[in-house]
Structures are given as C-alpha cells and as structure tokens.
Amino acid sequence: MKEKEALYQVLRMNGLRLTRTRRVFVELFTRNKKPISVLDILDEFRRTRQKVNKTTVYREIERWQTLHIVSEVLFGERVSRYELVLRGHHHHLVCVECEHVEEVEVNERDLHCQEKKMSQEKKFTFLRHSLEFFGLCAQCRAEKCF
Amino acid sequence: MKEKEALYQVLRMNGLRLTRTRRVFVELFTRNKKPISVLDILDEFRRTRQKVNKTTVYREIERWQTLHIVSEVLFGERVSRYELVLRGHHHHLVCVECEHVEEVEVNERDLHCQEKKMSQEKKFTFLRHSLEFFGLCAQCRAEKCF
C-alpha cells in the first residue's frame, strides 16, 4: 500500500505523533473510495470497538485539512465529507437514491477556457470551482423501472 | 414589476392565502439579485419591524421549493440559500472574501456532451449537476494587493 506510507510520511514530516486515532484515519481513508464524513469515522471506531470522542475526530479532520492531506467535498447536504488530496483533482457522480459515489474525470479544457474569458470580462479572479453530478446509478435506475 | 405579478399568480393558482409573510417573501425575492438565506429573510422582517417565527419562514420556504418557485443553492457553507426559479438556469461566481455573488451564464454544450458519454459508459442517469465558481471579486482583489 503506497498510499498508507505516503500518509504516514506526511504525518511524521509535520511532527505529528503516531496515535491510535491517526492509525484509524489512515486505514479508513486509504481503504475507502468515496468521500468520508465524520459520522463514517465515528462508526468505524465503534465497529472496531475503539473509543473516541467526536471532538477529537473533528480536530483531527481539521488538521488533515490544513496539512492538505484531505479536502472537503459537499454534495448539497448539510454534512461535510473528506477525501484524500493525493488522489488528485476529480469530480463525482452521486446517486440521489442510494448515495453511491463514483469518481469521474471531466475534461475541463472548455471550462477553463470560459473561466479565462469571464475573468477578463468581470475582473474576477478564479480560484476554484465545484462540479458534481447527481442522478441514478445503474442499480437504482433498474429498480425504479418496476 | 412582472416578476411580482408572476409570483402572486403562482401563489393564487395553488390556493395559497395572501398573508403578510408571503408579501414579504415576494418583495425580498424580487428585489434581491443573489440567493437568499433564511437568516436574510428573518433580518428583513426585523428591519421592517414585522414579527415572524423562524418556523413559519422555514415552512414557507419549503412550500416555495415544492411549488418550484425557488430552488436551493449551496455555496459550500452549512446554510441553504434560495433563488427564483423563473430567473432560469445559471451558475454563480462567489467571492470568498466578501460573499458577493454574481450570476453567470456558462456554455454547457461541452459539459452535456460529456454527460452523455459518461451516461453510456457508466450506465448512470444524469439528473442535474452543480457548478459554482469561487474566487475574488474585483474589489477584494484590489484590496488584497496591499
């Protein structure tokens, strides 16, 4: 697992101690493909019969964000989800029925081109954009037909 | 004001009574250019020295959503904002410094084309997407330079 090593290295390089909490975080984030919420993390601790306080989880997530280990993703809910930055820039397909999330590569050439044009017209500096797709995954679509 | 009439008509057509709350809603949504939060609405009532309970506001907003008078917009915060559906499909530039919001038209031909392709590859039915731009408006950019 190259990802795990990479994460442990970033933690070490930033002088962070190797705690039980961090080990669980590394496990969870490397194992999961889709963005993870604080509730997901708390569930994982419960599942493995380890105790943790939600404050600790929130604080650790904050640290991981400031170290750019994870970044926040929002799917139009009121909960924040997080994903590994090292997995690169990408977008998501979110199934509105079952919450299934899939990563997708979108060709952003056209989008960047438009940002450039708008930047000049509006004197607006573009820093980032959010682009997420919502719909029905293959399974839910099939189920919906009957 | 064509917009106001249109709104009052929708309300009437759906058998909704013409209450003080609804009048304020119509005023606010037609006057404002940018998406409005529940807090904005409560502030408007306070400003005009009218009393309203937050429950009423939340319930009215819910009604307006189900009647497709307004739609929810999220800018990666934890608050929901709403805007008039009759103003059509568009995207937003959001200034991360001053919260200023501007509507923008984006040419989505390329995006739709990609959605179509992905739809076939992934057997995913695309229902909608969210696309918002974050950056610095002209003023904030100027201020940031010193």
Added chain:
DNA sequence: TTGACAAATGCAACTAAGTTGCATTAAGAT
C-alpha cells in the same frame, strides 16, 4: 357582515452537526 373552517402561524422543545474551554492522558525525546 358574519361565522365556519382549514390554512397559516407561533411557541417550546428537540435534533444534528459542529465548536470551545479546560482538565487529563499519553507519545516520544532526553
């Protein structure tokens, strides 16, 4: 114009997600 009645509103209590301050515990350097 006045009742009647459902729609609309108010109120209080609750939930979910996240935050803060401060006391306690435990990594890991010496």
Added chain:
DNA sequence: ATCTTAATGCAACTTAGTTGCATTTGTCAA
C-alpha cells in the same frame, strides 16, 4: 524512567433546521 507538550476527553454551547400541538387568521358561503 521522566518530562514536556501534543493529543484526547468531557461538558457545555452554538447554529441551522425540525416537530407537535395550540392559537390565530384568510377566505368562502350564507
């Protein structure tokens, strides 16, 4: 093994929104 301070736990709080039920108020029919 000890010491320092990062990390954690706990309780209390905040913010955004929700729910159940009692009260008020538009509107329609008489």
